Amino acid sequence: VLGVVPETPAVEHRILTPIGVRGTVSEIREGDYTVEDIVAEVRTPEGEEKPVTLMQRWPVRVPRPYKARLPSVEPLITGQRVIDSFFPVAKGGTAAIPGGFGTGKTVTLHQLAKWSDADIIIYVGCGERGNEMADVITHFPSLEDPRTGKTLIERSLFIANVSNLPVSAREASIYMGITIAEYYRDQGYDVAVMADSTSRWAEALRDISGRLEEIPAEGGYPAYLAERIAEFYERSGRVVTLGSGQRIGSVTIMGAVSPPGGDFSEPVTSITLRFVGTLWALDTELAFRRHFPAINWLMSFSRYTDLLSEYWSKYDPEWSYFRERALSLLEEASKIEETARIVGEKALPDEQRLVLLFSEIVREGFLVQHAYHEVDTFCEPEKQAAMLRFMVEFYDMVEPLIRGRVPADKIREMPSLVEVMRLKERRGVEWVNKVREMVEGDVRRLAEQYGLAF
Known part of the structure; x- marks a missing residue:
């Protein structure tokens, strides 16, 4: 430097x-x-x-060199509970957001651009509608950056390549974004790249390949599509940069994928899943139910969970256990829901109705997040860990009541349940302890009413 x-x-x-x-x-x-x-x-x-x-020239299709590659051990905190707690992405990692029309890919990327704790945000609008890019560019200057107190646009870069521009420019826009990211990475910054969307970029590759009269592969895409997608995502990473000293920078890539009809088996989506470390699978059914972010917890995954467990253990030493327990109960609830659609929830045994109640609490009180709510739009890591622990412990507190023949309806009628659902709207961690005391009081009263030891 x-x-x-x-x-x-x-x-x-x-x-x-x-x-x-x-x-x-x-x-x-x-x-x-x-x-x-x-x-x-x-x-x-x-x-x-x-x-x-003051400027440098560099071919955008050639990765910029670095001294050494480092393991990704720190999460990219986004403030979105379903991402940070269930399917985290590491700084220097890769993530894909596939989803059909109207599932919220662009809105999710906007939220990540607003709240992720990267030093530099690079948003690539590749082949998207012009009104969406206009909305981003007009909206960002009015947002306050929670990290610096300045406006958010002061650490953001936008590459606007809308759908009416030439396909050659669309194909180059993705490379432009990742090269600028590498340039800031070399300065020692953590950079987050949002590519919206890589499907439009792949379509540009298909158009150029057709004009060059190359032999097409599946879906009309060029035979080298997998190679190009791999090259793009491989330019992520956490590295020691060239030069004297020990400057460490990272590039985290988050790419939206737009499969036609929400078909995840189409070429671009299926190839992308081979190279990314995290999948946030958007679900049309969840989006139609106004569940946002519409990330399906049964289809999504993260390969960074083990690497990041040490970071989360600062907030809760048992974070991994509570995460796995919550996901397993959600998976069990999805199976029970299939039966409930046939016979009705009232016909189910109370043990299964309790699992459905837990699923409802986690879905509505933890996974759903209001982008325009003053508090709920961003959730701190310590609050996420405390909420996750409390919700699993809530299930463990009321399960003995079910075994003691307390009807599931009585648990659903507990006054404290409303406060459990509204916990996400309360500021700070201390509210978790207050609501825990309310729940313990309700559980004690039910136990005394039915003659159970608490």
């Missing part, structure tokens, strides 16, 4: 020596310059003077 320029009040732009230039700095200048002016000179071992400008 030769010097710094305050790019915005929130971002310090670090002037890097061009890649491949070695030697000693023979001259460095201070003042006001344009990006093409020479600000420094480097004398190479051969005695040649190499000029350095």
Whole structure:
């Protein structure tokens, strides 16, 4: 790093020596310059003077080199409970968001761009509708960044390539975004890239391939589609950058995929799933029920859970256990719901009705998140861990009542249940303890009413 320029009040732009230039700095200048002016000179071992400008030129299809690759051990905190607690992505990791029309891919990416704790946000609108990009660009300047207190747009970059632009520009826009991300990564920043959507990029590859008269593969896409998708996602990572010192930066890639008709078996989606570490599968049925983010907990996955468990153990040493327990109960509830559709919930045994009640509490009180609510739009990691533990412990508290022949309807009628569902709207962790005391009081009263030991 030769010097710094305050790019915005929130971002310090670090002037890097061009890649491949070695030697000693023979001259460095201070003042006001344009990006093409020479600000420094480097004398190479051969005695040649190499000029350095404020900007660098780099072919966008070639990954920028780095010194060493590091394991991804820190999560990208997004403030979205279903993502951070159930299907986290690591800094330097990759994630895909496939979903049919109207399931909320763009809105989910907007939320991630607003609240993720990356230093730099790069949003690539690749082949999207012009009104969506206009909404982002007009909306972001009015949002306050919770990390810096400045406006959010001061650490954001937008590459707008809307659907009426040439396909060659659409194909290049994805590479442009990832190369800019690598440039800021080399400065020591954590960068998050939102690509919306990679399906439009793949369609551009298909159009260009057709005009070049190449032999098509499945769906008319070129035979090298898997290679191109792999090359794109492989440019993510947490690395030690080139140069002196130990600068560590990361690039996290989150790509939206738009499968026609929500068919996840189509080529772009099926190939993408082979190369990403996290899948946030959007469900049309959940979206139609106004459940947002409409991430299906049965179809989604994260390969970073074990790597990130050490981070989450700072907030709750048993986080992994409660996460797995909640997911297993949700999976069990989905099987019970199939039976309930046939015979009705009232015909089910109370043990199964309790599982359905737990599923309802987790869905409505934990997974559903209101993007426009002052508190619920962002949930801190410590509050997420406390809420997850409490909801699983709620199930463990009331299960002995069911075994003691207390009807499930009595548990559903507990006054404290309303506060459990509204916990997400309360600020801070202390409310979790208050609601826990309310639940324990209700459970004690039910136990005394039915002559059970508590």
